[in-house]
Amino acid sequence: MRISTVTMFEQSTASLNRQQGDLSKVSQQIASGRRVVNPSDDPQAASRAVGVDQSLAITDQYKDSRISARNTLSQTDSILGSIVDAIDSAKGRLVQASSDTLSDVDRESVASELKGIYETMIGQANATDGNGRYLFGGYKDNAQPFKKDASGNVEYQGDNNVREQRIDSTRLMAVADNGKTIFKSVPSSAGFVAEAKKDDGSLNSGNVTFRGPQIRDVNDVDYGTDFRITFNTPAETFDVETFDGTDWIPVATQTGVTYTGGDGGSAQQVTYGGVSINLEGTPAAGDSILVAQAGGEQREPDLFRAMEEAIRVLESPADTDAKKADLRNTLNTAMRDLDNALDNVSTVLASVGARVNELDVVDVVGGNRMLNYTETLSNLVDLDYAEAISEYSLRQVGLQAAQKTFVDIKGLSLLNYM
Structure with a gap:
């Protein structure tokens, strides 16, 4: 060749x-x-590496999402902790104001302190996150969730939704509770609250005061039903009424009941639906005492309203028997409202803490997943x-x-x- x-x-x-x-x-x-510089170097490894690299990028995005969620929850935790301290402080002031030794001037001074606490609460309720969004407005996070109306009452302007954030492929976490859940709700364990007001919402004219209410029998067939005690004309009798969804209807077995708790006598206990309340003092015709489930339709919970009512009664001189009765009854109601509000905010605060702990767990899982993906990618192309x-x-x-x-x-x- x-x-x-x-x-x-x-x-x-x-x-x-x-x-x-x-x-x-x-x-x-x-x-x-890198062992695989071009896909042609090892087509199979290059193809698998693309999928692993995408999974690695997604896992890293979830890590950033958890950082954002943790920042929001940390802010919420701090604010709710401040609210708990504020409610505790307000309760202490109300206990002080309940003392018979205080003068009108002393109570006015307490009201001034409560105003400062009240304004602090509103400021915390309208707190924003690091991006300028309001924390407690639900999805309406571009405007203040709590505003005062023309009458000076604080109204909730947000919605009832809860902002959520995906922290992992299978977990969508609530990162900011709405203001209604925090400031206008009560825990499921909340009992009954009494309030002394007439049917039209005005103050009672007499000087009847109440103690309670107290739960006597949770097995009563009518337990959980709101009721109202209304004094008749003349005021020596009263009716126990329940709400049928449209109007207040007298209970047949407790109509025209003789009132025996007048001045100088012992308190009279009134019981309905396994719940009792003690009354004493002299009523006027049309006076009414509402006993309602906390958080029910007849008496929606409102932390700011409780503060407003306490401030109102402390700023007003207790110079008549009717005003003294209003002072005692309003402080009694406000204390129960604050107790329920404290329990509710503490429950939300515990939930926030649990979510932060969950983030720690998901962080560990995500870190292990990142390590596995990195190792797999290294084995394929490094x-x-x-x-x-x-x-x-x-x-x-x-x-x-x-x-x-x-x-x-x-x-x-x-x-x-x-």
């Missing part, structure tokens, strides 16, 4: 190019630290430097041998021997 000089040159050149290509490929691997350096040395020797061979072949000629 005849081998031409051109053929030998072409074969030598091809061998040089191949050796140079192999050496260049190993050089790129060492420079990049370079084994020891093996690569050995390969580089081998390719270098191969290239040198090809170059030496080419030089030797190029110099072969019969003319050298003639």
Whole structure:
């Protein structure tokens, strides 16, 4: 077989190019630290690496989401802790104001302190996060959730939704409770609250005061039913009434009941639906005492309203028997409202703490997942430097041998021997 000089040159050149290509490929691997520099280097590994890399990026996004959720929950935790302290402080002031030794001026001073606490609560309820969004407005986070109306009463302007954030592929976490849940709700364990007001919402004209209410029998067939005690004309009798959804209807067995708790007598206990309340003092016709389930339709919970009522009664001089009765009854009601509000805010605060703890757990799981993905990706595309350096040395020797061979072949000629 005849081998031409051109053929030998072409074969030598091809061998040089191949050796140079192999050496260049190993050089790129060492420079990049990756075994798979181009998809053609290992198509199967490159394809799997794309999927793992996407999973790694998504897991990292969830990590950022958890950081954002933790920041919001930490702010909420701090604010709710301040609200708990404020309610505790307000309760202490109400206990102080209940003392018979205080003068009108003293009570007015207490009212001034309560105003400061009240304004602090409103400020905390309208707190914003680091992005300028209101924390407790639900989805309506671009406007203050709590505003005073024309009468000076605080109204909730937000919605009833709870802002949620996805912290993992299978977990959507509430990161900000709405203001109604925090400031206008009571825990499920809340009992009954009494309030002394007439049917039209005005103050009673007499000086009847109440103690309680107290739960006597939770197994009573009418337990949980709101009722109202209304004094008749003349006021020596009263009716116990229940609400049928449209109007107050007298209870047949407790209509025209003789009132015996007047001044100088012992308190009269009135019981309905397993709940009792003690009354004493002199009533006026039309006076009424409402006994309602806390958080029910007849008496919706409202932390700010409780504060407003307490401030109102403390600012007003107790210079008549009716005003003294209003003072006692209003403080009694406000104390129960604050107790329920404290329990409710504490429950939400505990829920926030539980969510922060859950974030810690999900962080650990996410960290382990990130580690697994990183390890898998490394196994697929990362370079084994020891093996690569050995390969580089081998390719270098191969290239040198090809170059030496080419030089030797190029110099072969019969003319050298003639």
